[in-house]
Amino acid sequence: MTKLNTTTRTLLIAVLAVVVAAAAYAALNGNAISPVQNTEVAVEVATANAGGDCTSCPYAGTDQCPAAAKPYVDASKCIGCSKCVRVAPEAFEINEQTGKAQIKPAAPPEAIARGAKACPVDAVVR
Numbered sequence: 001m002t003k004l005n006t007t008t009r010t011l012l013i014a015v016l017a018v019v020v021a022a023a024a025y026a027a028l029n030g031n032a033i034s035p036v037q038n039t040e041v042a043v044e045v046a047t048a049n050a051g052g053d054c055t056s057c058p059y060a061g062t063d064q065c066p067a068a069a070k071p072y073v074d075a076s077k078c079i080g081c082s083k084c085v086r087v088a089p090e091a092f093e094i095n096e097q098t099g100k101a102q103i104k105p106a107a108p109p110e111a112i113a114r115g116a117k118a119c120p121v122d123a124v125v126r
């Protein structure tokens with residue numbers, strides 16, 4: 001068997017350590033869901049459950065229940081026309097990443113209602 005010199009052995013150990021650290025990191029964080037992804041999933045689930053059927057929803061009864069998070073803008077319906085923002089800027093804004101409307105934190109209910117009424121595709125769920 002070939003003997004490795006000290007430098008080669010050190011390099012091999014360093015490469016092995018990096019590979020093990022990367023695998024451990026992937027194992028620990030590979031399935032993590034970012035808040036943005038979570039929101040997207042919640043909106044999809046809310047759309048799928050628009051009829052009020054919670055039996056198949058993985059978020060039923062949890063603090064991530066889309067119904068409990070009302071009001072929200074259904075991203076699958078929103079066409080990003082900004083009408084809601086124009087009539088109720090204190091309640092709505094366009095998400096620059098998605099191009100869809102979203103409701104601002106602590107938005108006044110009357111402003112949300114105004115924006116919802118202006119929406120041409122009925123994308124605001126209340």
Ligand code: SF4
Pocket residue numbers: 073077078079080081082083084085100101118119120121122123124
């Ligand atoms: S008015 Fe409706 S479709 Fe237009 S940006 Fe607002 S929520 Fe989206």
